[in-house]
Amino acid sequence: MPKSILEPRVTLVTLGVKDLPRSIRFYRDVVGWTTSAAETDPVAFFPLRGIVLGRFGERSLAADAKTRPRTGGFRGVTLAYNARSRAAVDRIFASLSERGVRIVKRPQVADWGGYSGYFADPDGHLWEVAHNSFWKLDRGGRALVT
């Protein structure tokens, strides 16, 4: 076994955004999460039970990582939220649709045996909402995966 360089954990996932107040309103007012950030802050953090989801201007994020700004296209990263049942997935997509959220893929049976769809946030970050009967969730919603 190699010595581990990093403990098996991630602190923060930061999504680059074009319009931070718009992204704050989406995650706070549409999705329904809480943040201590004001719409005038330069960065926003949403604590998600053990990890933090950040939002930061995409050009600033690129500069911070000493990387050229994004040119478009698929980001090559997706986020996923596992719900507790197929019915819960359907309810979530119904609520998202009611609130005018862009549904990228309607929930459907997946070839891996689950049930899943995708929605996009205002910057095109893709969220899968899935039911996966092979991954049990604990009471806090954390997947029990080995």
Next chain:
Amino acid sequence: MPKSILEPRVTLVTLGVKDLPRSIRFYRDVVGWTTSAAETDPVAFFPLRGIVLGRFGERSLAADAKTRPRTGGFRGVTLAYNARSRAAVDRIFASLSERGVRIVKRPQVADWGGYSGYFADPDGHLWEVAHNSFWKLDRGGRALVT
């Protein structure tokens, strides 16, 4: 307060990769994390204390999300690992360099008062490794952010 559509949690973050066995070897043998996946599997999951970090072929991930494949450039998403001290950040970058990992930004004092650098995985996914004295970590390494 609006009714929350999603509980405040994320189950899985999936990184699109060009070469899955290469990515498995990087996170398993270089970073030092564990996975039950074999290099011949079509997808790999690394459990990270409550969330799961997945690796999946980038074209397949785009197709699953009904999205066109990625064209390149900055992904607009970064991952961050908060270490417990500046010295720990330096030790991590020293170990990464020894193992031939591409360092994108050497650790340095950040304008927000912390100390941070970036490295890239074999697919160019960017990881920040930071010390942030404003965010306390619990014993399991989870940031206590409100």
